[in-house]
Amino acid sequence: MTRTRLGTTLWAALTLAIAFVMFFPILWMVLTSFKREIDAIAFPPAWIFAPTFENWRVAVFGGPVLEFMGNTAIITLGSTALALALGVPAAYAMAFYRTRRTDGSMLWMMSTRMLPPAGVIVPLFILFRDLSLLDTHLGLILLFGGMNLPLVVWMVTGFMEDLPIALLEAARLDGATLAQEFRHVLLPMLVPGLAATALLALIFTWNEFFFAVNLTTRSASPLSVYVSTFKAAQGDLFIAKMSAAATAAVVPVLLAGWLAQRQLVTGLTMGAVK
């Protein structure tokens, strides 16, 4: 008895230790963002230090981070809204009006999400150039909306398939129109699922870099493009400020991901694993 209890404790300790190690780079980034630049490059590393908000004041609230974050927010929200607007009706058809082609369409949609971005970047760049979409929010919204569409269709179809179909029938017997049926019957039950779907779409869009760096130059660039400019050392006095900017870029998605933890697996595999 005591032996198994000791074993359990050891396993738990080991697991927590590994979890801490995995999380450590993130923690170190956050800690560094509160160091003075001189402490940030101290050797041996400064484990204990007097925290300062200077980096956050200068690099995040006084610097361009907020501006880029604004771009990210516009692009992320816009493309998620677009994906929901197109994807939810599609999911409705897929869940409740199945045909012989439904499975095929669903799998095809999933496969489009897996198309390598590098394989289509050249024509996209040319299309964007010719349609004056380069370096615009609209361009990335249209593109990322399409990128998130399969995710929305797959996840929402799954949520709809889980609903009690009797409710829909009842609404229909009462003579509900499609709009009424959707607004009064489906939507209230789908809110948690839609929220989880939106959070996942937000996570993927927020972190996207490849399309963003190639299709924007400055005015519509999202945060990921700005963060990448820290790849070259900009003098010695930038490590702590870089950490502050990176932390600001990472925290919203970290929180969203923690919130959507239960749906994360469904979202990552587009419903292939629940």
Added chain:
Amino acid sequence: MTESTTAAAPAGKPRPAPATAPAPAALEGRIGRGRRFLSAPAIVYLIIVTQVPFAMTIYLSFTNWNLLRPASAGFLGVENMFRNYSRILQNPDFYAVVGNTVVLTTSVVIVTFVLGMAFALLLNRPFPGRAIARTLMISPFLVMPVASAIVWKNLLLEPSYGLSAWAFRSLGLPSVYLVEIAPLVSIIVVAAWQWTPFVMLILLAGLQSMPDEVIEAAYLDGAGPAAMFRFITLPHLRRFIEIALLLEIIFVLNIFGKIFVITSGGPGLQTTNLPYQIFLEAFSRWNVGRASAYGIFAIILANIVILLFLQVVRRKRQEEGR
């Protein structure tokens, strides 16, 4: 919002549907025919956003268009149309790049599979603090890949004040700059850090879907931990492993941001994978034709994996009777 929806919800509730009516039949008929096409906008939109560019890539790969020479935007001609492809296949760089892509992807997949499986098994037993451990462990996957790359490069692997330097020094070893002595390995390390949680999450979902009776039965039959894992857990996890690894391969094949930040594909071509090579062809050499032909190779490579993946998903859906 919440108020109005809760007030409105009972609209559909008061009269429960006749229990005898077969569920799907009620939804068939005249209404069904129209509503079935609610998926049309999404499908059309996806065709425009993905298939049109794809078709354009094929066409562009048969041109000698270079954006620096605007007059060059022409089809190569029927007898010459595969020139971009033959040039690529004759260039040793191509094999180096494909080799890097394969080494990078395989290494990340192997490392993350071993670690992800171990972590999933550890997290599959109840203990106080499990939720916290799980939350901490999934976090690397949520971090913006470009941000994780600059953190690893400038805070952790940095040779003079980075944490790895301190770790090496504490162990009495000379400090090494991983990015310099083994650039591809440094990319693999950062990518494995990001993707281990992904594999772990899916395998954990698989472990938690294992019916208790099966585990109990095997336990009563005297199966030890090793036999249990080999003959009960692994077979049950097969689908989950397939899905996790295939999805991971698809996305790891596309790794770009980390290379962009940590090594810029160098030194030389040592860390250039297919996406990065396409990026160089397209946006530093502006060679539209060549970049598109490279793109076709990337698409072919990805499609092999995608087809395998779809096969697994289709099988799984059929088994579930969907």
